[in-house]
Amino acid sequence: MKNEDQNLLKALLNGELPDESGRFGSFGGQYAPETLMPALKKLEKNIKIFLNDETFQEEFMNELNSWAGRPTALTYASQLSKRWGVEVFLKREDLTHTGAHKINNALGQAMLAKKLGVKRIVAETGAGQHGVASAAACARLGLPCTVYMGAIDIERQSPNVDRMKQLGTEVISVMSGDQTLRAAIDEAFRDWVSDPENTHYIIGSVVGPHPFPYLVREMQSIIGKEARQQMLDFGENLPDAVFACVGGGSNAIGLFHAFLGDTEVELFGIEAGGTSDDLGENAATLASGKPGILHGTYSMLLHDDDGLIQETHSVSAGLDYPGVGPEHAFLQSISRVKYTSARDDEALELLREVCEYEGILPAIESSHAFVEARKWAKENQGKRILIGLSGRGDKDMPTLSKLMNE
């Protein structure tokens, strides 16, 4: 790392980033419609209060532990370790209530929203995991919840749609735009704009206008805090490398944060490489995007020469997004995290390998992280690695069944 980059990393670790204007270096900011600005400012003020409030933190931890199933296990993957020639540890967010890391953020934001006195919650969802997590958290807290989900995602993640409905959430099918995660976010914003005082938008990833990327990161950073301690206690040492999949990037930020200061630990974010490198056939924003503004934030983005956002493709609904959290763009710019991508078929191959040898069905999203981990292992025999297993693959059964029958 260059000196300049080291100073920026130091600033991040000291809590100086995001700065007052919501920026991580040049990335981030608050590109929101004026109607939302008072609500964003109110949220910013209250985050400062509640994230530093011991009573709130204690209530949140209690709920995370007694209701959401934290702390999650660190699993030593003995078969994968043998096969790959490295020691493989898995951080098991798939074991949380509702089956993915998304619950950490949904629960925390719903609790915060309740303190703010809002009357209803809106959320968007891609794979349905954030939708289910929001639905469950809102049921637990007695808040009405509306979830926007792209029509294409509704089809490929149907088990999650029924789960949300069972939990009392209204699921609205989004027919506009690309009918996936990006269109669902557009629609959730439109809903929020119509009643910003009484509604809270639980955004599902480290994206959106400030303070969302910061708020969601704080809610998710428990993943890395636990994992780092578990590696020291149970694994006896820090890992040499950490791998996590990146769509918007909330599980990756959550896992990476505790390790950012351990500069000897290599960090890898893995995006959806889709079917090819061509524009429109992947969602590898950091690998092939350019800076731009979408959904309230300045970050890396897949867009064309006219500034129109590109359609993306990924077999995993949760990674199928043309943007990425501004903090990831920042971490890439200072070379602290390396971002690569994995193709659809590679992810599915690793999904099968993890099933067969470890008895764990990972989400297709999480399977992307295993692709890069296996490649890295080949070049780094005998090392120790940690993989973020962000969610379970039960919700992928419609896609997987279809592939099995082909």
Add this chain to the structure above:
Amino acid sequence: MIGGKHIEEKIRTPKAAGPAIIPFITAGYPNTGDFKQTLHEIAKKADVIEIGVPFSDPMADGVTIQRSSHLAIENGVTLKWIFNQLKEIQLDIPIVLMSYLNPLYVFGMEDLVEASIASGVDGFIVPDLPIEESKELNNQLIDADLALIQLVTPATPLDRIELISDQSRGFVYAVTVKGVTGGEDALSADVTDYLQQVHEISRIPVCAGFGIREKSDVEMIADYVDGVIVGSAIVETIEQGNSPTKFLDQLKN
């Protein structure tokens, strides 16, 4: 005269008695061939024209403008195309482009100023650019005497309305509803109080938009604003093959 001063003057001296009329159309919708002709026609009745630059993710817009933006993109409409079309015509009224930030950012701020001057564009409305983020664009535009028209909404606190109207040029865009463009609901009764407040605070003209669809809406707010912006309703009129000039006429008569 160009930019903010040009816009201000035309709003203060409307063609017909009552508030100035500012129609919004999405560029190149329903087809690209009629764009210049439509502008000429509308210019007969309008005091300022607002042209929508289509964007793939119009998050402040309702279904009508979403549909028109989407189809305009399919028709190949881009910011570059719009500038080229505007270079080929002469209108006697100010032109304002409504665009989300990303197409402007990608175009490049300096090129944007140059192209605006070359094609007679007087100002910009950028719905995802609050004052916290608008400094860079605003400085570039002000240096060239071009206007960045800022928005206030019923959710905006009074001290913030003051801050926004101080920075705005041409007019202050007073959004009449919480929500997206093209709402079907009637304007709420307390909208006049809000508009009057904005009017008292602002030193430049105040124009109201979002959800203004018919004559009765214009009548309701006429005493509190200097102009009205009509968007979705006129886009729907053009969509249905009806005359936009007739539609504009009946808004005030």
